[in-house]
Amino acid sequence: NAGVTQxxxxxxxxxxQSMTLQCAQDMNHEYxxxxxxxxxxxxxxxxxxxxxxxxxxxxxxNGYNVSRxxxxxxxxxxxxxxPSQTSVYFCASSPIAVPYEQYFGxxxxxTVT
Amino acid sequence: xxxxxxxxxxxxVSEGALVLLRCNYSSSVPxxxxxxxxxxxxxxxxxxxxxxxxxxxxxxxxxxxxxxxSETSFHLTKPSAHMSDAxxxxxxxxxxxQGGKLIFGQGTELSVKP
Numbered sequence: 192n193a194g195v196t197q198x199x200x201x202x203x204x205x206x207x208q209s210m211t212l213q214c215a216q217d218m219n220h221e222y223x224x225x226x227x228x229x230x231x232x233x234x235x236x237x238x239x240x241x242x243x244x245x246x247x248x249x250x251x252x253n254g255y256n257v258s259r260x261x262x263x264x265x266x267x268x269x270x271x272x273x274p275s276q277t278s279v280y281f282c283a284s285s286p287i288a289v290p291y292e293q294y295f296g297x298x299x300x301x302t303v304t
Numbered sequence: 305x306x307x308x309x310x311x312x313x314x315x316x317v318s319e320g321a322l323v324l325l326r327c328n329y330s331s332s333v334p335x336x337x338x339x340x341x342x343x344x345x346x347x348x349x350x351x352x353x354x355x356x357x358x359x360x361x362x363x364x365x366x367x368x369x370x371x372x373x374s375e376t377s378f379h380l381t382k383p384s385a386h387m388s389d390a391x392x393x394x395x396x397x398x399x400x401x402q403g404g405k406l407i408f409g410q411g412t413e414l415s416v417k418p
């Protein structure tokens with residue numbers, strides 16, 4: 192099993208550009224989440240999904256969109272990047288039986304100039 | 305609402321010394337508590353967790369933590385630090401009705417001196 196994979200590993204965007212961060216998992220987990228990590232602030236939940244077709248907002252959802260068309264994939268879209276979105280983004284997944292036991296991907300480091 | 309506070313953004317210990325990383329939480333529901341470790345340029349790895357039952361939980365790499373409800377604490381300890389323990393450590397809280405959502409503390413960077 193590859194676990195949770197994220198692409199790309201690094202990305203530089205200009206203000207106003209759009210992009211999609213990819214996340215996939217091969218563990219058939221129902222729950223998937225996106226977090227951002229900023230120095231001194233820990234990880235903050237952006238959006239999460241409890242299954243295909245179901246998504247909800249987390250603590251810091253503004254500026255981000257998500258959709259979940261399959262169990263395996265949970266892409267995160269930045270429609271118009273801003274410097275405040277410079278961060279490290281982590282995707283996580285967990286099984287419905289123990290939704291709090293999350294498996295994290297390796298992260299995507301995004302810089303917005 | 306739930307929240308987590310980690311006391312000390314940076315902790316430095318000598319190799320072989322006791323490691324103590326502090327975590328306090330607030331939760332309106334019975335909490336599930338976690339410690340994650342992040343090595344440089346890597347994702348997070350679960351060290352240990354408390355959900356129900358025994359309040360002293362043991363994790364990987366010789367770490368353990370004790371859930372103290374009266375103190376709303378879940379401090380992480382290891383009797384003897386190793387150089388390989390140098391990393392950032394995150395405490396997190398969830399609850400049985402939280403749908404898997406984790407609330408993280410701000411993190412504590414552990415340095416180990418030879």
